[in-house]
Amino acid sequence: MRVLSGMRPTGRLHLGHYFGVIKNWVELQEGHETFFMVADWHALTTAYKKSEEIPKNVEEMLIDWIALGIDPNKSVIFQQSKVKEHAELFLIFSMITPKSWLEWNPTYKDTKYNILKLVDLDLMFKGGLRDHVKTFVAKLPYKVEDFEALEEHLLDNITEALIHALFEGYLDKEILKELNVSKRDFYDTDTYGFLGYPVLQAVDILIYKAEAVPVGEDQLPHVELSREIARRFNGLYGDTFPEPQALLTETPRLPGTDGRKMSKSYNNAIYFADTEEEVRKKVMSFFTDPQKLRKGDPGRPHLCPVFFYHKFLTYPYRLEEIENDCKSGKLGCVDCKRLMLEGLENLLKPLRERREEIYKNKRNLPDIIESGTKKAREIAIKTMEEVRQKLKVG
Numbered sequence: 132m133r134v135l136s137g138m139r140p141t142g143r144l145h146l147g148h149y150f151g152v153i154k155n156w157v158e159l160q161e162g163h164e165t166f167f168m169v170a171d172w173h174a175l176t177t178a179y180k181k182s183e184e185i186p187k188n189v190e191e192m193l194i195d196w197i198a199l200g201i202d203p204n205k206s207v208i209f210q211q212s213k214v215k216e217h218a219e220l221f222l223i224f225s226m227i228t229p230k231s232w233l234e235w236n237p238t239y240k241d242t243k244y245n246i247l248k249l250v251d252l253d254l255m256f257k258g259g260l261r262d263h264v265k266t267f268v269a270k271l272p273y274k275v276e277d278f279e280a281l282e283e284h285l286l287d288n289i290t291e292a293l294i295h296a297l298f299e300g301y302l303d304k305e306i307l308k309e310l311n312v313s314k315r316d317f318y319d320t321d322t323y324g325f326l327g328y329p330v331l332q333a334v335d336i337l338i339y340k341a342e343a344v345p346v347g348e349d350q351l352p353h354v355e356l357s358r359e360i361a362r363r364f365n366g367l368y369g370d371t372f373p374e375p376q377a378l379l380t381e382t383p384r385l386p387g388t389d390g391r392k393m394s395k396s397y398n399n400a401i402y403f404a405d406t407e408e409e410v411r412k413k414v415m416s417f418f419t420d421p422q423k424l425r426k427g428d429p430g431r432p433h434l435c436p437v438f439f440y441h442k443f444l445t446y447p448y449r450l451e452e453i454e455n456d457c458k459s460g461k462l463g464c465v466d467c468k469r470l471m472l473e474g475l476e477n478l479l480k481p482l483r484e485r486r487e488e489i490y491k492n493k494r495n496l497p498d499i500i501e502s503g504t505k506k507a508r509e510i511a512i513k514t515m516e517e518v519r520q521k522l523k524v525g
């Protein structure tokens with residue numbers, strides 16, 4: 132089976148990346164043909180104003196990939212922007228992808244608003260408009276089949292339109308001040324390229340005719356869109372692309388030090404590049420059950436992010452003991468975190484050493500990328516010949 136996945140170079144990797152996707156990639160290297168791509172053009176969709184930072188991030192990410200077990204002898208490791216054929220297929224796919232597939236893509240609005248902290252604005256408008264939309268729909272001079280679906284659709288679109296209007300200055304500007312957002316923030320990701328993000332991702336997958344795509348659950352809509360684009364192309368010009376399947380890991384979201392999903396932007400992540408001391412500090416500051424204030428208080432392990440780690444990190448044979456002792460109060464949070472630290476260091480220590488080793492030899496990285504890119508390009512070139520021939524253009 133041909134497997135392909137990619138990651139945007141946003142810098143050093145944390146535990147969430149490993150348990151969310153990379154562990155899966157490493158395992159898939161055995162017995163499959165694996166391609167792992169540095170999605171640097173994708174990084175440009177949001178970081179185009181700081182493009183000079185991308186090369187450093189590419190290097191950091193590659194060091195972590197290899198330290199974590201992505202093996203250049205087993206996998207094709209390559210860089211998106213070096214395979215220019217992606218750009219040509221992106222153009223062709225852009226012609227056949229209906230705009231609505233992109234606008235309705237749930238990750239589009241989510242990401243756009245998340246990055247810009249516009250979620251509140253979106254929620255606020257929706258809250259204020261819902262009743263008005265209901266009244267409006269009830270008065271429509273047309274026969275309505277599905278009131279609820281129509282209401283949701285209108286609410287989404289009116290909210291979006293009003294957010295635009297706000298940034299264009301048609302509404303009271305005080306709202307912007309209150310929420311501390313600016314016109315510039317909004318238009319940073321209000322670009323053609325950002326909307327087309329999943330089209331480029333479909334190219335990444337389909338140009339190699341990959342059958343399986345190991346990703347985190349947040350990427351499912353993108354893989355689904357790749358399938359739709361493949362179907363559309365095949366329908367229009369004849370069978371060319373297989374429909375790729377997403378492969379999910381078992382570990383769902385990993386909690387960060389504050390209990391929320393581990394993420395660079397929440398500042399709650401443990402990095403593979405962190406020193407032992409940094410990791411110790413982070414682990415000891417981990418959020419735990421807020422009702423367990425001191426040793427002796429009964430804890431609720433199922434609510435506790437530290438216990439979540441025990442489940443797959445520390446010695447499994449002691450799991451039950453930890454659970455019972457937390458519940459009874461015998462085990463305090465400080466000792467419990469020490470256990471977590473021990474388990475975590477079992478994993479991190481050898482990786483940290485490998486990371487340092489690779490860092491020392493980072494002069495080899497360009498060669499690794501170049502040889503991977505060469506292999507990837509050969510396939511991309513062949514696919515493009517087939518595409519041009521079927522399309523009868525180019």
Ligand code: TRP
Binds near residue numbers: 137335
């Ligand atoms: N969008 C993916 C992410 O943010 C990265 C990505 C780019 C990707 N191209 C891909 C993932 C192709 C899988 C296949 O994580």
